Amino acid sequence: MEEKVIMAGFGGQGIMAIGKLLAYAGMLEGKNVTWMPSYGPEMRGGTANCAVVVSEDEIGSPLISKDGTAAIVMNLPSMIKFEKELVPGGKLIINKSLIDVEPTRKDLDVYYIPANELALELGNGKVANMVMLGSYLELTKTVEIESVLKAFVKVFGEDKADLIPLNKEALLKGAQAAKK
Amino acid sequence: MAKVLMKGNEAVGAAAIKAGCKLFFGYPITPSSEIPEYISRALPEAGGVFLQAESEIAAINMVYGAGGAGARVMTASSSPGISLKQEGITYCAGAEIPCVIVNMMRGGPGLGSIQPGQADYFQATRGGGNGDYRTLCYAPASIQELVDYVMLAFDKADYYRNPVLICADGMIGQIMEAVELKDPEPMELPPKDWATTGTGGKRKPVVVNSLYLQAEELQEHNKHLIEKYKLMEENEVVYEAFGLEDAEVVCVAFGTTSRIVKTAIKQAQAKGIKVGMIRPITLWPFPYDVFKEIGDKAKGILTVEMSAGQMIDDVKIGIAGRLPVYFNGTQGGMVPTPGSILADIEKIAGGAK
Numbered sequence: 001m002e003e004k005v006i007m008a009g010f011g012g013q014g015i016m017a018i019g020k021l022l023a024y025a026g027m028l029e030g031k032n033v034t035w036m037p038s039y040g041p042e043m044r045g046g047t048a049n050c051a052v053v054v055s056e057d058e059i060g061s062p063l064i065s066k067d068g069t070a071a072i073v074m075n076l077p078s079m080i081k082f083e084k085e086l087v088p089g090g091k092l093i094i095n096k097s098l099i100d101v102e103p104t105r106k107d108l109d110v111y112y113i114p115a116n117e118l119a120l121e122l123g124n125g126k127v128a129n130m131v132m133l134g135s136y137l138e139l140t141k142t143v144e145i146e147s148v149l150k151a152f153v154k155v156f157g158e159d160k161a162d163l164i165p166l167n168k169e170a171l172l173k174g175a176q177a178a179k180k
Numbered sequence: 181m182a183k184v185l186m187k188g189n190e191a192v193g194a195a196a197i198k199a200g201c202k203l204f205f206g207y208p209i210t211p212s213s214e215i216p217e218y219i220s221r222a223l224p225e226a227g228g229v230f231l232q233a234e235s236e237i238a239a240i241n242m243v244y245g246a247g248g249a250g251a252r253v254m255t256a257s258s259s260p261g262i263s264l265k266q267e268g269i270t271y272c273a274g275a276e277i278p279c280v281i282v283n284m285m286r287g288g289p290g291l292g293s294i295q296p297g298q299a300d301y302f303q304a305t306r307g308g309g310n311g312d313y314r315t316l317c318y319a320p321a322s323i324q325e326l327v328d329y330v331m332l333a334f335d336k337a338d339y340y341r342n343p344v345l346i347c348a349d350g351m352i353g354q355i356m357e358a359v360e361l362k363d364p365e366p367m368e369l370p371p372k373d374w375a376t377t378g379t380g381g382k383r384k385p386v387v388v389n390s391l392y393l394q395a396e397e398l399q400e401h402n403k404h405l406i407e408k409y410k411l412m413e414e415n416e417v418v419y420e421a422f423g424l425e426d427a428e429v430v431c432v433a434f435g436t437t438s439r440i441v442k443t444a445i446k447q448a449q450a451k452g453i454k455v456g457m458i459r460p461i462t463l464w465p466f467p468y469d470v471f472k473e474i475g476d477k478a479k480g481i482l483t484v485e486m487s488a489g490q491m492i493d494d495v496k497i498g499i500a501g502r503l504p505v506y507f508n509g510t511q512g513g514m515v516p517t518p519g520s521i522l523a524d525i526e527k528i529a530g531g532a533k
Contacts (some may be wrong), residue, residue, distance in 0.1 A: 020356065026184045033185070035356035039211055039294070060443025061436075062355045065517050154185070177345040 001056050003142045004064045006082045008049035009074025014129030017155065018072070019050035021133065025143040025149035035064035047077055054142050070140060072132045093135055095128065111135060111178055116126070118173050127170035134174025135152035145171050152179060183358040188323050188348065189214035191359055192282055193222055195327035196254050198361055199334040201280070202228040203253040205237055205242035210294040211350035212284035215256040236261040240268030247277035250375030252334055256282035256329060258350070259300050260291050263308065268344055270309025272444040274390025278337035280330065284345040284353035287513030295513025296436055299487035305464040305494070312402055314409040316416055317345040317463040319434040323357035325461070331364040336362045336416065338369045340408055347463060349486065351436040359474065412465055415431035419467035420459040425475040427456030428529045432495050433462050433484040437516060441484050444521035453529045463491070471498035480504045480528040486522055487511065
């Protein structure tokens, strides 16, 4: 198993955070992981993206270049930029709340998740990223949701533990949405 | 200790502190800025001092002073910043000052780009400063290796009284991987009786300097340095190698590119091509001798670098004309793809011209 997932959106959507959660959860499950952030000029332009690789084997390149198995895209520029980086049949998980056009590629496995609306249903729009991560995990089973919750305090600190129930709900809501 | 997920740059800081680094002088630059950022927080907590210098040149000269006083000291930067430090590095080498210098390489020449590069190979292995000097140079390929060699670098620097370089690249600096901060193996080190710590009126003053106005005296000093470098060449070569005996193609790469090469090798092996690999972990001293282990089935060597071809010179010295040496490289901050490397492997295995 080697899962190569791109996560992308604009700054503040929690893109880097869900990438770190996935990588940390993979590590807790004894898998090899890498998390590679964008730090180049594109970051200065306000978009954020990261590449996470979770593998049973030693990881070669931490970059994803035309070989992504999945992408979580939270805004339109991200979809336009990263649909190109997936393998045929790769999973493209689209934040339907902010993206109202279809991808140009027809050879992808596409899912539309209204992440912002689902997050608002939970009373906090900030967890839209966790909704998307929940959908991704439902579709790929890369790691267990429980591992992500264990990773939560490792990534955000013990003082954020009170936010775990809300984030768990968001993950489950995302998972449910992906089942439809 | 359990594994933690750490960014390469932060791991450098954590490893240095664990190795007993007490002083850090630096000036931030992408893609290594998280090293001073992390250390500015963590080093004071460990009883050390972080100081952001007014420039890279100031920082390396502070390293000279602190190292000369016997402290465990480090600086870190990225390519153009490391260029600025070259004068200080040759002074440190001349005055035999132990210190650790981390270079998270980026695209060059000049100010270049902020994406990963490996084009400081010549500078690291041939000396970017003046004079006959050498610096031990480690090129880690994962965050675990990065922390292990940063810790080892402090011991080696003290053991040889010599600057030690860590040459990684922007990718190693920026990625997060699982890492275990193991306690370093204790190493027997000579006392720092040469350090300028004050006589206390009890001993003669010691001098730490790289200036010798008498040519004879300087030649003697050079001979002493050459002896030291010979010892390093004999004892400090580190590399990873596999599949050399029956390889049709042997790839040579270090750091980030070595990881991409490994992916390409797996793909080539799936197609039935036998590919071996040499991954230098010390860029200087270079593992020349391991090239003798390449068997008779080999048709050629493929060197992969994020440069216009620098390590390839050492590869040619290593193979000594026995096999053709091919090159796959990217520049400017571009990273080679497994696909392009696989294509070259197939060409060489098929009898490339």
